[in-house]
Amino acid sequence: MVVLKANGLKKRYGNFEALKGVSFELDSGEILGLIGENGAGKSTIIKILTGLIEPTDGKVEYFGRDFGEFKEVKNDIGYLPEVDSLYENMNALEYLSFFASIYGVKDKRRIDELLEMLKIPANKPLGEFSKGMKRKVAIARTLIHDPQILIYDEPTGGLDPSTSLFIANFMRELKKKGKAILFSAHNMYYVESVCDKVLILKSGEALYYGPIDELKAGKKYVVHYRENGREDRFVTDDIKELNEFIQGLTASGGRIVNIYSEAMRLEDVYFALVS
Numbered sequence: 646m647v648v649l650k651a652n653g654l655k656k657r658y659g660n661f662e663a664l665k666g667v668s669f670e671l672d673s674g675e676i677l678g679l680i681g682e683n684g685a686g687k688s689t690i691i692k693i694l695t696g697l698i699e700p701t702d703g704k705v706e707y708f709g710r711d712f713g714e715f716k717e718v719k720n721d722i723g724y725l726p727e728v729d730s731l732y733e734n735m736n737a738l739e740y741l742s743f744f745a746s747i748y749g750v751k752d753k754r755r756i757d758e759l760l761e762m763l764k765i766p767a768n769k770p771l772g773e774f775s776k777g778m779k780r781k782v783a784i785a786r787t788l789i790h791d792p793q794i795l796i797y798d799e800p801t802g803g804l805d806p807s808t809s810l811f812i813a814n815f816m817r818e819l820k821k822k823g824k825a826i827l828f829s830a831h832n833m834y835y836v837e838s839v840c841d842k843v844l845i846l847k848s849g850e851a852l853y854y855g856p857i858d859e860l861k862a863g864k865k866y867v868v869h870y871r872e873n874g875r876e877d878r879f880v881t882d883d884i885k886e887l888n889e890f891i892q893g894l895t896a897s898g899g900r901i902v903n904i905y906s907e908a909m910r911l912e913d914v915y916f917a918l919v920s
């Protein structure tokens with residue numbers, strides 16, 4: 646079931662066009678990764694989706710309903726901003742209880758469940774938590790009202806690999822429970838390992854939107870060669886380019902050391918697209 650649909654989103658800040666007409670959909674039980682270099686427009690999309698700013702043009706629908714009724718769907722969304730400040734003198738239990746009361750969540754077992762799932766100590770002040778632990782508390786906060794849609798702005802940003810992996814695996818578990826997740830990231834590995842679909846942005850435009858498998862379906866060819874006494878590598882996904890390179894190399898007296906094909910990684914495709 647499509648839970649979120651964005652159609653032709655545009656955003657202008659003064660004369661600057663930060664988004665130039667971006668469209669995508671998100672189904673329940675699906676993870677969509679938003680990638681793009683700094684300033685590509687990821688946070689702008691996320692802020693539009695979470696009602697913090699309005700698009701200059703275009704439409705967002707939740708559960709087939711118009712964005713105009715955003716207040717009604719607010720309880721169905723869990724939002725993790727890129728940076729958020731927690732109440733540092735509260736402990737995790739107090740903090741989550743506070744948000745549970747804001748959302749009108751009566752069943753306190755939800756808090757225990759989240760603390761357990763995210764391995765968060767209940768009684769330690771948040772001010773004494775590491776950056777990764779704070780991020781987990783913020784993630785727990787997004788889940789307190791058991792929303793269907795999760796919108797996370799760089800959930801793994803600035804975290805060490807093992808915490809990032811924990812969060813990536815946690816998102817996978819949420820997906821299994823039928824949650825629809827949209828998240829932005831810089832680290833391609835986490836996008837590649839958890840996403841079903843990706844939206845690659847550059848300067849406010851979608852360079853690619855679709856299933857991640859299709860994007861990586863291609864092969865790349867790697868040539869290790871020796872020329873003028875030094876060894877180097879040539880990589881391409883284009884067979885014509887490969888042939889031209891080999892012809893040029895042999896014509897100039899170079900020698901192929903090894904040649905093989907590799908499956909594409911998201912990182913290769915991404916850099917080929919954005920450059």
Ligand SMILES: Nc1ncnc2c1ncn2[C@@H]1O[C@H](COP(=O)(O)OP(=O)(O)OP(=O)(O)O)[C@@H](O)[C@H]1O
Nearest residue numbers: 658659661663681682683684685686687688689690
């Ligand atoms: N309030 C604003 N006023 C003017 N320009 C803005 C505003 N917010 C964002 N921009 C510009 O819009 C563009 C997109 O910004 P956005 O924050 O969406 O990028 P991003 O992809 O999230 O980048 P990052 O990875 O650095 O977080 C950038 O060029 C940014 O400078």
